[in-house]
Each structure stands twice: as C-alpha cells, then as structure tokens.
Amino acid sequence: MKSFPLIWSNLFRRRVRTFLTLFSIVAAFLLFGLLRSIAGAFEMGVNVAGVDRLMVSPKYSMVDGLPISHLAQIEAVEGVDTATHMTWFGGTYQNPINFFPKFPVQPRFYFDMYSEYIIDPLQLDEFERIRTAAVASAELAEEFGWQIGDRIPIEGDIWLRGDGSNLWEFELVGTYRVGDEDTDFPSFLFNYEYFDEARVPETQGIVSNFMVRVSDPDQAAEVSARIDAQFENSINPTRTATEEEANRQFAAQVGDIGLIMNSILSAVFFTILLLTANTMTQALRERIPELAVLKTLGFTDRRVAFLVLLESVLLCGIGGAIGIALSGIALQALGPELEGFLGQIEISAATTLSGVGIALLLGVIVGLNPALSARRLQVVEALRK
C-alpha cells in the first residue's frame, strides 16, 4: 500500500466535506448495529438452542399445559436420552415493567439438560436441597442487585397458592452464566417440587413443556414423531420440535421484527449510498487535472482507478467501523434499560462482520463510477482544461 498516504491526503482535501460525509456514514452504521442487535435479541432464542434438544409442547396451544405423567412415558421412547420439564410461571417482581421469565424446574435435571449453563456445583446442591430455593442468571441478579441469601417475592398470576395467597417467596441460593456470553438470557429458576406442592391442588401436576435430549441428533425428526405418536390419542396430545424450531415459532408470533428492521435499514442505506456517491463525484470532479498529472507521471489507468476506488472504500470502511463500534458502546450503555423486555442485547460477531462487509461493499458501489471515469480520463484532454 505504497499509495496509502496519497489516498489518505486526498480524503482530507476538503476536510469539512469528508467529515460530514463520514458522520452520515457513522450514523447509518450506528443504526445498523443497533437495529440488527435488537432483531438479534428476538432471534436469540433460536441461536441459544442446542442441536440435540427437542421441545415437547401441548399440541393445540402453548397455554394449555401437559400432565407431568407424560415425563416417564417420554423417557421410555426409543432414542430419548434424558428428559425434564419446565413451567411458565408468569408472575410479577415488584412492577410489571420488571419482566423476566420465571420457571419452576427440576434443578439437577435442568442444569444437566442445559449443559451450557454454568453454575457452581455447591450452589446447585443448595438449589436442590432447599425447598424454596431459586437461582437467577448472573445478569439478572446484577440488574436487581440481588445477593445470595436474599428473599425474592414474586406475585403470582397464572399460578395461585393453595393457601389462598398469591405471594410466592424464594430464597436466592446461586447464580449461573451461559458459557457463550453472546447468548445470555435473563431467567429465574426455582424448585418445581415446592411449586407443585404449594399451588392450588386442582392445578397440581401440570407443566408447560418437556425438554428432551436425544441420543443421536441425526435421529431428532424420528424421535419427535415417536413422541407425538405416543400421545396422539390421549386427552393431552403433544407437538414436538427441535428447540430451535420451537423458539423460531414463538419469536414469529411477535411479527417479523427482522423484516421491519431490514426495511428501515434499506431506507437508511439507500440514502447513504446517494450521499456518499455525491461526495465522491464532487471529489472526482475537482481533481481531474491531478489525476491527469498522475497519468503523465506513468501511473497506469488501472492504478489511477484503484486510487479513486480505494478512497471511497476507505471512507465507507472507516465510517462503518466507527458506527458499529458506537453501536456497541450504545448497547452497553442502554443495555440495562432494554434488557427488561428484550433479554440481553449485544452486538454479535455476525452483525459486526456483516456491517463491515456492507460498509466495504458500499465503498465499492459508490466508488465504482468515479473510478471508471478516472480510468477513462484522457490525459491530453484533461490537461487542456
């Protein structure tokens, strides 16, 4: 890159223009980073999913619930390695705005199933031992300032207590993390045994889902079919899908967030394309004699074209990189505000890479026409002015 200083100085020939253009590009990629990350948060459940896990749901609606007696039958199905269950609790912690999912689970089996969740073994022992114990994702505990040993009151709505109250109280005995930081998801887990005993007797024995680990991931489809066949004629038929598929279906209920984000981004990038193209065309126009001089010095047509092209790629690349970096910082700052309802938002490696890719592509598209003009430029004509 011997010509780098040349390209660099050209870029800053008209400082004001370059900076204004750069800021516009930065704004565009800041939006890109933010919107893609928000869309990513909606799709995150899809990514967190393990390939060898199946999700068994009630056939007709996820609000129905399934009898716990299904568990033993599922475990007996050929190809099933282990199975456990969880229940959607609903409920409110202090204020409806503090939304996070809460699940009664079987402690040991749950952490066995979600082997990517990392918890201190001693804390897991406590979780299993103490009836009213609960554990929270580290993110969540941090957000609400919970300490180990704190009592956490949750107001029940779907599940009421048999003693007539609807105040559930849990003791925090541990926190856990997801191995891969990118896919952390705030959740609050407590002991199913306690939950089942305490809830209204008529509602006992009902869970929301079973999670199943299959012995051979390649057999997932067959095992799913076998589980569903097992319950087809019972009064609680099931629908089994890979965890990924189940999460995707749930996310789709909200609507096509990805489509909305991409529509906005298309508008943004169209504008940026036009703006940057305009800047580059202006930059080329006022520099025609200089490009001619370079050609007299022996720079080939192609080389001159490359100089022009690289200039626009550099501008867009820098703008894109700054914009995406800013979106990372902004997400970090806004994270706690947004996490309540979107789960953990972080800018993913895929977003970063695709952002940089789009920025470079933008540079090429924008620079192509000026580069071709520079290439065609006739020295003799250009020097005559």
Next chain:
Amino acid sequence: MSIVELQQVSRHFTKGKQTVEVLDNIDLTIEEGDFLALMGPSGSGKTTLLNLIGGLDQPTAGSIEVAGQQLVGLSSRKLAQWRARNIGFIFQFYNLLPILSARRNVELPLLLTRLGGGQRKRNADVALTIVGLADRARHKPGELSGGQQQRVAIARAIVADPRILVCDEPTGDLDRETADEILDLLELLNRKHGKTIIMVTHDPKAASHARHTLYLDKGNLVREAA
C-alpha cells in the same frame, strides 16, 4: 545517437465535421544530450508535438521512436509504464498535487518503482537538493512561490532518473529573474546530468539557454541555427 526519431508524423483533430491539421508530415530527429527549444505562435501545435514525444498522445499517421521504443500503437498501459521510466514532465502551471508536501510530490513517480519507503524518501531528498529546495521538503505547494513550485516540479521530473525531460513553457508563469534561475537549473541538468531536454517556450531569452532552437509554423518545422 538519436533519442527521438519522428517520421512523417501527422496529428489531426476532428471537431464535428471540421478537421484541424495541427501537425502535417513532420520529420524530427533529436540527439541524446541535446537541449532543444521549440518556438512558434500560439496554437501552432507545440504542445501537441510535446505530447506525442512524451507518449501522452498518438499521431494520426507516422512513426515515433523515443528512447529506443516505437510509441505508435502501444497500449495505454505500456505507454504509462514507458513514461514512468523514460520521461519527466514539466508544465507551465507546475501541476503539483496541492494536498501533498513537496517531498511527497517528488516521491510520486517512485511509487511506481520497487523502491522501499526509506529509499524513496532519500531519492526524493536528493532530487530536492539538486533543485535547491532541500529545506522545503515539508511544505505544501500553496506555501511555496511560483519559482519554488516549479523547482519541486523539476525535482519530481528527475527523481526517477528519466533520460528525457519534456517542458511545456516552464517559465511562462514566472518573472524574469526566477525564470533565469529555472533555466539555469535546466541547463545544469542538461550539461551535468546528461538529460535530453525538449522545451517549448515563447521567450527568445529562454531559448538562448538551449543548444538548438526549432520553429513550428503552420504545421511545419523550420530549423534555425542556435
């Protein structure tokens, strides 16, 4: 030994239906080491002739051999590479890149060579020293006088050590005194460094620095004794 050899060279320009015959069957031989002044009224085709010799333009007809290379029919890419090795250009309005320092301007032609950064910088400094501007290496063209800018342009023209310098009215924009300095410099390059120089000028005093003078008139060359 001749370094420039033009045979039956014509250059016509067509604008719409009109054809202007700027150069008409020109023969010209220039010996290596010559310092040739090219004079003639405005619009007589001096720049056109220089552009042909410098490999910037192609003739309508004829043959042009410069520095042992037949230029007619060469691709634009081959011509560019040939120019980088053999020709240094000096223009009336200097044509420096305003955004680059003097040193970076001088260094430009070396970007086309294999030289490393350090070597390029040293060579550029040598060229600047030859033109007497070693102390202005970091200045931008806008911070230099006309004469100094032209010196930088000369340094740029010689930095890659070409055999031929092509100058189009190099003193046309300068006052008498500065012009003389520039002409002295060219003379030095011709005598001490052996550069073949072809210089277009309107100024008989400038022409007197050259070894020979040629007149271009109505598409024809008239040779006069120096």
Next chain:
Amino acid sequence: MWAQIFQISLLNLRNLPQRLGSSSVIVVGIGGVVAVLVAILAMAAGFSATLNRSGAPDRAIVLRGGSSSAELSSTIDNRQRQFVSTLDGVRLSSSELYTVADIPKRATLLPSNVVIRGVEQSAFEIRPEVRIIEGRNFTPGRSELIAGRAASEQFLGIDLGATVELRQSEWTVVGIFEAEGSAYESELWTDLAIAQSAFRRFSLISSMRLQLEQPAAVDSLQAEFDNNPSIDLSVTSEEEFFRGQSEFLTTLITGFGYGVALIMAVGAMFAALNTMYAAVSTRTVEIATLRALGFGATPVVFSVIAESVALALIGGLLGAAVAWFGFNGYTVSTLNQGSFSQVAFDFAVSPDILVTGIVWALALGMAGGLFPALQAARMPITRALRGD
C-alpha cells in the same frame, strides 16, 4: 430587503437544476427520515387505537382477584358468577370463556395464538359495535363460530363456510363480524356452552363483561368484592383494561420510532450541511458579485436557508407521501403481551403524525442551511471575486 431576498432566492432556484445531484441528497435524506418516522408512529398509533377502540367507559370486565390482568389466566366459578350478575349498578352481564388456539398466520404459516371467545347472547347486547357483515350468527348448541374480520384476513383457513379444527373439535365458520376496528375483530366467537364442553372447562368461565348503569359504578363494585370474603374478583373499566394492555407496546414502538428517526436525522443533517456548503462554494463568485453590486448580507443568508428549507420540505412531503401510500391502512398482527394473543391492527397515518414529520423536515432543513448561510455571508468579497 424582502425584494432582495426574493431576487436572490429566485436566482438560486434558477441554477438549482445544475446542482440536481447534490440537491437530491437533501430531498432523499430528509425524505427517508420522515418516511421512517411517520411509518413507525403510524404503527404505534394504529396499535393503540385498535385496543383503545375496544373499550367503553361504561363497560367493565371482571376477572379473578389478585394481580391477574389477563383473561387467559383468569377463572371464575358459577357461584361468583351468580353473585356478580345480581349486583346493583350492573345493567347487563355476559359470562365469557377465553382461550387461545394455534392457527397459522396466512403470511408466515407459523402457528399463532388466536383468541376463541365463548359468549352468551348478552355479549352482543353489551357490545353493540359487533355486527355480522357476512353470513349469520352462530346457533347456540352447535359447533359454529363467527370470525372477526381481521382474524379471517390474518389466519389460515378462517374463511366463511370453511371447517376448521380447533383443539380436537371441528367448527364451521358461519359468519364474519366487524367491531369498529377494535381488538375483538381479531377473535373467533362461539357459543359459551359449546366452548365449555369442547375445551373441557365444564362450568368455569374466564371473565365477565358488564354493562354498567354509569362508569363510576366500577369503584362501588370493587368495594363490594373486597368486603365479601367469599369473593375473589377484581373489576376494571373496559376502557382502562385495554389502555393498560396497549400502553407498554405503544410506548415501546413510539420510543423506538423517535430513536431511529433521531439517529437518521443526525445523518441527514450532515448530508444537508454537506450539500449546502457545496452549493455555497460553487456560487462563491456569484454571491460575491451580488454583494459587490450592493446586495446585503442578510438576503444572502436568507436565500441559502430558504433553499435548504425548500429542499427539506420537498423531502418531507415525499417521505410523508411514501409513508401514507405505502403504509396507511396496512394491516399487521402481533402478539399483544397484555393478553398473550394475536391482535391485528392497521397502521394509522393521522394528520398529527404527518405534521410531526413535516416539522422534523423543516427543522432539519433549517439546521442544514444555517452554517453554510453564515459562511456565505461572512465571505470577504474581494477574495471571493477571485474565486479562491
């Protein structure tokens, strides 16, 4: 002075076509901001309008006591139901069973929570806005249902005359109803008794709708519930109930819209500045000549700002038009977090929202023109005349 401003602005406009490329940057940039802002605000407005239309102040909804705010998780038994229907201040009551079933969306073919509401005849008296527009009402005692207009449009197989399987039972769609564009239009309605047996709820219902003598009766009803230890119910005015459901998502979408538009606006403002600086610099000599001829600095400032604002206005109008023609009345369906069920709504591009968009455009035009205008005015005439 105004004559001067007018003259110079006219001069600008005359050579505007030469700067078409760069001028279009302002138009498109600001147009984009306005289009996105208007579209997102229209989405929030449409969602909240749909839910707010669903409630009336003199109607109330009764749910199981405690914090339960959604019909889905509420159950009321016969005893409490009897109690409520005979209370003072209740002109009419309707017992309703509320559940959801998975039905694929036509757009994505993925299952979505669609509301099935089992109702008594009084439900239609309490909600006079519900009108059958095609087919007929369901016959009590038969497995028939009527579908809201939006439900029929959004969900697969909900067509007049079609048979649909919901939770192991077959239903015939015998009618399509409208409800003044409210959330009820996203629901399927059937006979309460049939729904109770089909969904094995036996004598349980989810909620009650009450027609009150007057809106204030809500408070006395709640007091009555609280005073009676054998009653565990809560009552909310229907208006408030739906407002509560729409608040969260409406606030979220509105905030999102302003956030996105703000960042886009910053980008567009830089673009506008860029264009106007370029416009001023290509007109350096012209402006200096005018100043030399005796034109004042103020007209020059105004003319530059006027140009920028004019371009911004064009952009704003175009953006608003794109949002209007592209999105007004566009129907989407989302999961209403409040009810955990799908609600379909139309984007509503209201005059208010259009005005907001245009105001943004004008402000951006102003911001983009100001500094270049000042630069133009401060330019030393003699230097500018030489063109450097």
